[in-house]
Amino acid sequence: MTVESPLDPAAARYRKVVPAGTYWIGVVRKGETFRIVDLEGNQAVDTLFYNADDPAEHYSASDTIREQRNIYLGAGTVLMSDLCRPLLSITADTCGRHDTLGGACSTESNTVRYALEKKTMHACRDSFLLAVAENDHYGLSKRDIAHNINFFMNVPVTPDGRLEFADGVSAPGKYVEMVAEMNVIVLISNCPQLNNPCNAYNPTPIEVVIWSAAS
Template sequence: MITESRYDAAQASFRQVVAAGDYWLGRVNRGQVLRILDLEGNQAADTLFYSADTPAERYSAMDTVREQGNVYLTSGSVLRSNLNQPMLEIIADTCGRHDTLGGACATESNTVRYSLEKRCMHACRDSWMLALAEHPEYGLDKRDIGHNINFFMNVPITEEGGLTFADGISAPGKYVEMRACMDVLVLISNCPQLNNPCNGYNPTPIEVLVWNQ
């Protein structure tokens, strides 16, 4: 569902452009609003969420899909934790839907899906691992990499119940905006994938914005 934001980017308390293939790791406190902005269009932002107080509590695709009765995310969707607690609510969305089933690219999946020569290509799991290694203060490691959301990514479900990767439905300036229901850690990989249409075969920057209560 398309819903415009009431927040002015000029009034954001935090703004940072995340280069293609780079990551962003930060804290968003309860009541703050987080926007992920697709600057040039057709980009995918693979995102993990954790409780800032107890990182063992983290985003759960299963709980989220079950409670909302929809496999796609958009305005009104409540992102739920593995304890079935509300973590964030999507309050604005100009893209229309976001994927929570397709998972994240990895060197292993690149090898299986594409070819052995793709194994060493940069992947989202590489970006997450780098983020955790460079920020030990958050107390996260590779065991904490679980369910993620692919914001802006178009992953249609086939009649047989499988998943396919298709051209993105985002465009320059599209965004998704969430209000935090608890203090959360947010880990974004601005996807470097070159082998399927999720980034239009051309990864581009995104921007992260945060507003206070």
């Protein structure tokens, strides 16, 4: 199911284009609306969420899946923390499917999935680690890199229970939008993956947009 947003990006309080292979970190305040735009289509956007007032509380894939009774995310999904509290609610989505099982690429997984010589290639886990190292004022560390969401990524479960990294279902300009249910730290790795055909071996930029809370 896709749901359009009535919000105008021209009225946003913040807009930022994030190049492929880089990270973005920031705080979205309670009641604010946060949008991720897939500018060129089929770009995987690995994302972590934390309670900005207590970063030990973070997004939980297992709690979100259990409470929603769905392994895919879309409009109407509530993203739950590891304390089973709502972090954000997805209010608009023009893509229709987002992955919560596939995890983040790493140098180790690149080696296992592709080839030994791929180990030195940049990966999302590297971006996460760089972000927390360069932004210690958020109170995050390597220990806080938990299971992430892959926005715009298509990872179906096969009949025999395996995960399949399939071609993307997104397209240029598709977006996912959510309202913060508490003050939230958002940490994005705009995936640099060059080995997976889901993005046609061509990582592309995204845009982050934030609107102030309705008065």
